[in-house]
Amino acid sequence: MTIMLTLSAFAIGIVGAVPLAVGLSSSNMLVRLASRLFVDLVRGVPIIVWLFLLKFGIQIGTFKFNPVAAAIVGLGVVSMAYLAEIYRGGLQAVPRGQGEAAHALGLTRGTTFYGVMVPQAFRIVSPSIATYLTGLLKDSSIASTIIVAEMVFQSQSFARQHPTVEGILPYILVGILYIVLSLPVAYLSRRLDSRMRKAVYA
């Protein structure tokens, strides 16, 4: 459940952040302002509050979020905001001359963006994205508060049934599991980074 939760939210975030990042650096003031407002609003409120709002605050007709959906949507939207900010930073870190050279060659805005800016920005932000992913993995434990049966929630119920010293065991186990899960992310990120570095300097 933890993995499913993290990956779903991450998928929403990584895709949804693209238009948001474009909006953040748009030359249209209205678009920029709206994106900025969204990002700051989402980032300014703790995840736990968003999850409670989604789970217990929203009822559209007879539709009510089930806990898992609420957790995925909540974590996904928060990821979107954080990743958009990371993307924006990456795009801004690409030297100005790159865009100018592309324009001077007659490349369209779209080609310039996807063919020139994004690949370079991706190289710059990939470590930050990996860091965010490990953060998200651990933040997914917050979903336990709205009764999503992920790792921490299950540890809690075990501890409630065994109100002795052994109640601590699942927590230790879960702690180790989180480390085991986040290690491959860090490892893959480092490999990806060094491979991209080699590609540029080879």
Added chain:
Amino acid sequence: MYHFTYHVTWPTSTDGLLVPTWKIAMTLSEIADGKLAPRTGIKLDKISKRYGDHTVLDDVSLHVEPGTVTALIGPSGAGKSTFLRCINLLERPDSGTIQVAGHTIEPGKVVNNKDLAALRSTVGMVFQSFNLFPHMSAMKNISFPQQKVLGRTKEEADARSMELLERVGLKEKANQHPGRCSGGQQQRIAIARALALDPSIMLFDEPTSALDPEVGLEVLAVMRELAADGMTMIVVTHEMQFARDVSDTLVVMADCKIIEQGDPGAIMSDPQEARTRRFLRAVLER
């Protein structure tokens, strides 16, 4: 070198009208190459550009005949680079008209993206900081714009890239990324990238300023060849020797204006303006 004279006409892309006929001189080798891209001149009239209260260009006019080399010199902040960047519309002037490659640009006139891309592909530009795409090999740097802008297939583009890499003496660097090339090599690749779109005009914005003098020579050698082939060129530069030997017209800019223009030898040996004299003394006597 054999020169043939042709009359070439070509339609503007906007309204199908023909622009005036120009006499075109082409070298034998270019005809053999099948590169019959028309040679076009540039006409800039009363270009002004301001950033807020800060004036960068003040009523600057310049006519460049096809097939000639114009060297643009002057102190920093004179507006040389901005002026150059107006020609391919990296900067939009506030007023004045630009006629280049069959396009006329006036303030307030909306240039659609298709025309803008067409204009920019006929005007090649080389930057001080090279601006090669670091995530692509030398070959890909040159081929990618050909595929995207001219719609060439990968094979066609790569063949042309190889040809140009050979021309700038860097065939062996084809599969290397720019990070593995020296500054001089990067700049020559950048020139090849601009040439790959078969431009009729080339703009150089201080192409050797970021290079040490020795390496700069490689780049200047490539530019000399281009000039000898009859490319229309505008070169912003501090290389006085190059300006004297290669350019047909020397243009001196200072304080947002062109203060003097004419034969390079004549201006360098006998400048008419005090400001030109001061500038030339500073660059020649170092």
